[in-house]
Amino acid sequence: xxxxxxxxxxxxxxxxxxxxxxxxxxxxxxxxxxxxxxxxxxxxxxxxxxxxxxxxxxxxxxxxxxxxxxxxxxxxxxxxxxxxxxxxxxxxxxxxxxxxxxxxxxxxxxxxxxxxxxxxx
Amino acid sequence: xxxxxxxxxxxxxxxxxxxxxxxxxxxxxxxxxxxxxxxxxxxxxxxxxxxxxxxxxxxxxxxxxxxxxxxxxxxxxxxxxxxxxxxxxxxxxxxxxxxxxxxxxxxxxxxxxxxxxxxxxxxxxxxxxxxxxxxxxxxxxxxxxxxxxxxxxxxxxxxxxxxxxxxxxxxxxxxxxxxxxxxxxxxxxxxxxxxxxxxxxxxxxxxxxxxxxxxxxxxxxxxxxxxxxxxxxxxxxx
Numbered sequence: 001x002x003x004x005x006x007x008x009x010x011x012x013x014x015x016x017x018x019x020x021x022x023x024x025x026x027x028x029x030x031x032x033x034x035x036x037x038x039x040x041x042x043x044x045x046x047x048x049x050x051x052x053x054x055x056x057x058x059x060x061x062x063x064x065x066x067x068x069x070x071x072x073x074x075x076x077x078x079x080x081x082x083x084x085x086x087x088x089x090x091x092x093x094x095x096x097x098x099x100x101x102x103x104x105x106x107x108x109x110x111x112x113x114x115x116x117x118x119x120x121x
Numbered sequence: 122x123x124x125x126x127x128x129x130x131x132x133x134x135x136x137x138x139x140x141x142x143x144x145x146x147x148x149x150x151x152x153x154x155x156x157x158x159x160x161x162x163x164x165x166x167x168x169x170x171x172x173x174x175x176x177x178x179x180x181x182x183x184x185x186x187x188x189x190x191x192x193x194x195x196x197x198x199x200x201x202x203x204x205x206x207x208x209x210x211x212x213x214x215x216x217x218x219x220x221x222x223x224x225x226x227x228x229x230x231x232x233x234x235x236x237x238x239x240x241x242x243x244x245x246x247x248x249x250x251x252x253x254x255x256x257x258x259x260x261x262x263x264x265x266x267x268x269x270x271x272x273x274x275x276x277x278x279x280x281x282x283x284x285x286x287x288x289x290x291x292x293x294x295x296x297x298x299x300x301x302x303x304x305x306x307x308x309x310x311x312x313x314x315x316x317x318x319x320x321x322x323x324x325x326x327x328x329x330x331x332x333x334x335x336x337x338x339x340x341x342x343x344x345x346x347x348x349x350x351x352x353x354x355x356x357x358x359x
Contacts, residue, residue: 103179104190107156108197111176 003054008070016047039087043080050076122225124151125200126217128173129187130208134162141171143214144206148221154194155208158187164208184274185291192278192287204277212275213317220277223312230282230309233268233301234275234316252337256298259344264305268313271298275316282309299343306347 004012023040026032050057050073061072126144130137137155144153155168159181168175176190188205195203202224206212216234223232256271274297278286282304291300305311 100182100186103182104186104193107176107178107190108194111174111194 002069004051004057004069004073009051012047012051012073016044016051020044020048036091039080039084043077043084046076046080047073122201123199124148124202124204124221124224125191125195125198126151126153127188127191127195127203127205128153128155128168128208129158129184129191129205130155130160130164130168131158131181131184131187132160132162132164133208134160134164134167136210137164137208138167138171140206140208140210140214141168141173144217145172147214147217151217151221154191156187156191158182158184188274189287189291192283192291195283196280196287200283201280202277203283206275211318211320213319216275216314216316217277219314220275220316223314224277224279227279228310229312230279231301231304231311232277233270233311233313234273234318235268235270235313236273236316236318237269238313238315248333252333256340256344259341260298260302260305263344263348264302266301266305266311268298268301270313271301273297273316275318285309298340299347302344302347303350 003009020041023032023037023044027034027037050060054069057069057072060076061069064072064075066072066075126148128137128140128144133140141153141155144151153173155165155173155175157165157168157175157177159178165175165177176194178187178190191205192203202221204217204220206214206217212234220232220234223229253270253272257268260266260268260271285304285307286300301311
């Protein structure tokens with residue numbers, strides 16, 4: 001099996017390094033919280049690893065039965081996007097519950113505050 | 122026994138007044154709580170004028186969340202028995218005493234109003250009958266109970282059950298078949314009693330557009346996962 005062409009390797013590296021830098025910059029400016037950055041950083045780091053260390057890429061390619069190494073890279077990109085989307089769905093579900101509880105609490109507390117004193121128990 | 126009637130309502134200004142009046146006439150000494158689910162109309166004001174206590178959610182969260190808000194209030198204020206009915210006039214307030222009586226006499230922990238027991242006036246359409254039959258079958262498979270009306274939102278609960286449904290897992294969108302199954306599996310005693318239900322007098326049904334498709338999907342998923350979930354042990358935590 002041939003390795004990545006220089007062209008493919010440079011392109012994949014540029015994408016990975018730019019993503020890595022972008023995420024770090026967003027965290028630095030506090031536009032992205034550290035807790036939500038790790039999956040993106042991991043994605044970029046693994047991408048770099050697969051590009052620069054060909055034996056690993058070849059091993060994975062053979063393992064999953066892909067035809068060319070570049071297919072493996074693309075497959076991993078898709079898998080990571082999937083993982084990130086699921087990660088966000090879980091976070092959104094948690095936030096939905098928290099918003100629901102807050103709204104209920106607000107409704108109950110303000111009903112209590114508005115009630116005439118005789119109504120309070 | 123200290124009882125409370127909960128009515129979740131969303132944009133029901135045209136109907137909520139009659140519903141509250143009907144409830145007060147049926148059970149004069151039981152306080153009525155209307156949970157206004159972020160209505161854009163005068164639902165809260167109309168309900169207050171009709172003599173209900175009103176709790177307002179800051180935005181629309183769905184009937185399940187509105188009802189749960191009422192349950193949370195009932196837990197905090199120590200009610201022994203809570204009955205719930207819809208704010209759109211589909212449920213007959215005259216059947217409330219029968220539901221409350223089941224709880225008061227400790228015949229069951231949950232009394233469910235079924236429109237299909239006894240003299241049924243309600244005739245659902247074909248699609249809805251298929252759906253109800255399916256969920257009734259599923260409910261029977263995962264519990265030991267035959268429910269005649271799995272989509273009923275007309276019910277009464279005792280204090281243990283109210284505490285149970287006021288916890289985290291209670292569904293935020295639709296809450297019927299899966300709630301009955303979870304309650305049954307948690308070891309509560311459920312009993313169906315005949316009630317009257319009427320077709321909606323105008324307004325927009327919760328089951329419009331694509332909503333029924335989501336409803337069926339959600340219930341299938343939720344009912345199938347119910348036996349695999351751990352909530353059933355939550356009861357012992359209280």
